[in-house]
Amino acid sequence: MTDQEILDALRSIVSEIAGIDEAAIDADKSFVDDLDIDSLSMVEIAMEMDSKLGVGIPDEELKNIKTVGDAIAYVKANS
Amino acid sequence: MSRKVVVTGVGATTPLAGNAKETWEAILAGKSGIRTMPYEWAETVAVHFAGTVAVEPLDAGLAPAKARRLDRGEQLALVCSREAWDDAGAPEIDKTRLGVVFATGIGGITSALAQYDILLKDGPKRVSPMTVPMLMPNGPAAWVGLEFGAQAGVHTPVSACASGAEAVAWGARMIQDGRADVVIAGGTEAALHALTISAFASMRALSTRNDDPATASRPYDTSRDGFVMAEGAACLILESEEHAKARGAQVYAVWGGAGMTSDGHDIAQPHPEGAGAIRAIAAALADSNLAQSDITHVNAHATSTPLGDKAEALALRTALGSHAENVLVSATKSMTGHLLGGAGAIESVFSVLAIRDRVAPPTINLQDQEPGLGIDVVANVKRDLPAGDVAVLNNSFGFGGHDVAVIFKSE
Numbered sequence: 001m002t003d004q005e006i007l008d009a010l011r012s013i014v015s016e017i018a019g020i021d022e023a024a025i026d027a028d029k030s031f032v033d034d035l036d037i038d039s040l041s042m043v044e045i046a047m048e049m050d051s052k053l054g055v056g057i058p059d060e061e062l063k064n065i066k067t068v069g070d071a072i073a074y075v076k077a078n079s
Numbered sequence: 080m081s082r083k084v085v086v087t088g089v090g091a092t093t094p095l096a097g098n099a100k101e102t103w104e105a106i107l108a109g110k111s112g113i114r115t116m117p118y119e120w121a122e123t124v125a126v127h128f129a130g131t132v133a134v135e136p137l138d139a140g141l142a143p144a145k146a147r148r149l150d151r152g153e154q155l156a157l158v159c160s161r162e163a164w165d166d167a168g169a170p171e172i173d174k175t176r177l178g179v180v181f182a183t184g185i186g187g188i189t190s191a192l193a194q195y196d197i198l199l200k201d202g203p204k205r206v207s208p209m210t211v212p213m214l215m216p217n218g219p220a221a222w223v224g225l226e227f228g229a230q231a232g233v234h235t236p237v238s239a240c241a242s243g244a245e246a247v248a249w250g251a252r253m254i255q256d257g258r259a260d261v262v263i264a265g266g267t268e269a270a271l272h273a274l275t276i277s278a279f280a281s282m283r284a285l286s287t288r289n290d291d292p293a294t295a296s297r298p299y300d301t302s303r304d305g306f307v308m309a310e311g312a313a314c315l316i317l318e319s320e321e322h323a324k325a326r327g328a329q330v331y332a333v334w335g336g337a338g339m340t341s342d343g344h345d346i347a348q349p350h351p352e353g354a355g356a357i358r359a360i361a362a363a364l365a366d367s368n369l370a371q372s373d374i375t376h377v378n379a380h381a382t383s384t385p386l387g388d389k390a391e392a393l394a395l396r397t398a399l400g401s402h403a404e405n406v407l408v409s410a411t412k413s414m415t416g417h418l419l420g421g422a423g424a425i426e427s428v429f430s431v432l433a434i435r436d437r438v439a440p441p442t443i444n445l446q447d448q449e450p451g452l453g454i455d456v457v458a459n460v461k462r463d464l465p466a467g468d469v470a471v472l473n474n475s476f477g478f479g480g481h482d483v484a485v486i487f488k489s490e
Contacts, residue, residue: 019144041148043208051205 001079003027006053006072013048014068017041027069035068045071055079081255084334085323086487088167088316089428090159090265093415094309097134098162102425103432106414107461109441111293113307113416120273125280128292129271130309130416148209149222150187151269155312155421156219157226160263164227167316170261170326178231178259179224180250181314182242182266184420184477186216189272219267219312231259237420239477240382242266243313244423244485248337250317260322265314266424279308282347286383296417297444298381298388298410299456306382309416313425332434335470335486336366342480349387353394355482356474360398363472363484371402374486375469376439377454378426380476381410382417391474392452406472407439407464409457414443423475423483430471430487437464 001009011022018037031037037045042062050056055075057065065071091098094112095105105112112130121127136154137146140161146154160181190213197205212218217235224233232253236245243266250264279285286305288295296307323330340362342355350356364371377395381388388410396403411429418425433439438461445458470488477483 017144017147019142040208040212047205047208 001075003072003076006075007068009053010068010071013045013052017044017048025068027067027072029068030066031068049075053079082257083320084251084254084317085320086315086331086334086431087318087323087328088163089331089431090161090163090166091311091313091425091428092132092134092139092155092158093311093313093418093425094130095133095415097139099313099428103429106411106429106440107438109414109443109459111414111443112309113292113295115292116271124273124276126276126285126287127289128295128307130307130311131271132311150190150213150218152183152187152267152312153213153219153222155269155310156181156223156265156267159265159312159314160223160226163263163314163316168328170328172261174228175230176260177227177229178250178253178262179220179229179233180236180246180253180262180264181220181223182236182246182420182424183216183219184237184239184242184268185270185275187214187218188270188275190214192272192274223263227263229263238481238483239479240417240419240422241475241477241481241483242420242423243418243425244427244473244475244483245339246424247315247427248339248483248485251334251337254317254319260319262317263314264317265312266421267312268419268421269310270419271308271310276308284384294444296383296413298379298383298413298442299448299452300445301447301449303383303385303388305384306412307416309418311415311418311425312421313428315427315431330490332431332487333490335369335488336363338362338366338484340482342482344480347478349390349476351390353390353397355480356391356394356476356484357398359482359484360394360472360474363486367470367486367488369470369486369488371399373468373470374399374402374406374472375464376433376471377406377408378430378433378471378473379408379410380474382412387476389449389452392454396453403454406455407457407462408454409440410442411440413445423473426473426475427485427487430473433464433471434469434487434489437469438462439464
């Protein structure tokens with residue numbers, strides 16, 4: 001998958017879970033500070049990434065995923 | 080002397096309409112909100128009908144991303160509390176003086192069961208992290224508290240079908256005790272599921288009139304055969320009189336008082352003479368500083384069960400003495416069905432609006448009233464309340480032997 005394909009998939013997941021316009025979701029956005037996503041929604045996002053992208057993020061790694069770009073890099077490195 | 084409490088706003092989403100105003104109009108017109116359930120499992124269980132809400136929460140302004148984090152009962156609680164808050168004028172207040180008491184009888188059981196289905200089908204890793212906030216009975220109160228930033232205290236009484244009335248009573252108490260100036264008090268329930276219908280049906284508690292849902296809820300009629308499950312939510316904005324006056328708020332009615340007792344008799348059956356109910360009504364009169372003769376209208380618990388309606392009528396006759404015959408008794412569950420933990424809340428809204436409009440709503444589907452009840456039931460068509468001071472008694476009873484009576488009065 002290209003970065004763009006992963007970003008598109010993340011936009012769809014994050015938009016559905018957090019109700020954010022897909023256009024507002026970019027690689028440089030922080031999940032907590034920019035997108036106002038709380039810890040339970042972050043777990044839901046990780047579950048959906050596992051389901052839709054086939055890449056699960058272990059809990060100890062999830063705390064290091066600060067931005068959408070971090071999530072893209074994690075998927076690239078682990079798919 | 081405890082502080083005087085007034086009602087400054089109402090909200091509701093019910094089987095009759097998506098707000099309090101249109102629900103009340105439908106009630107006064109004697110409409111039924113009971114219908115065959117639009118669920119594919121409806122005809123697989125003993126009872127095919129219920130009072131499903133007239134307006135889906137997603138069609139009532141709840142954002143999809145918000146709704147997916149909430150149990151359906153929490154969604155309905157949020158919808159009606161937003162309406163009530165706006166109705167009260169959306170007051171700018173000190174949030175440390177704002178409280179919430181929001182009840183449910185069962186909590187988020189449909190969310191719990193949906194996640195159990197996921198657990199069995201897709202495995203434990205697919206169970207949603209929102210499961211606990213969706214199933215916990217204090218969830219509706221917590222979400223309403225978060226919506227308005229309430230910091231004086233958020234509480235959830237759970238006493239089956241008396242829960243909503245308990246919430247209103249404890250809400251008033253929070254203000255009387257000085258813990259809060261404004262309290263959002265109400266109840267919600269959204270527990271329609273093949274399991275809950277089957278469970279209540281197994282107790283022989285439900286009407287099984289599948290061929291005619293709209294007439295199935297028929298309190299006080301000789302042919303009544305059980306209650307009709309419903310979903311919905313309702314709440315009141317309770318406020319100290321001082322606070323309401325200072326901001327020039329509208330006042331629908333004045334809080335009288337509450338009586339809360341327990342039967343100590345049986346887990347499901349009412350006490351045959353309504354002993355606990357009699358003591359609750361007497362305590363509510365005493366708490367309100369009112370005499371039996373001050374009560375002009377009763378919004379009865381009257382769920383359309385053979386034993387319950389009769390026991391409540393006996394209790395009213397004893398608790399109100401010879402004055403019972405002069406009181407207009409209405410059973411609005413004939414139209415809404417039984418909102419379980421929301422029932423005492425929606426019936427408190429009806430009690431307050433009855434005072435504002437000076438009218439007792441009808442009890443529909445009453446063709447052949449059980450003889451010897453000794454109460455004046457407002458059969459089929461609404462009736463006016465008398466001129467002068469009026470006071471309304473709202474009874475709510477719950478499985479477990481909970482007896483709650485609350486009283487509202489005119490200014």
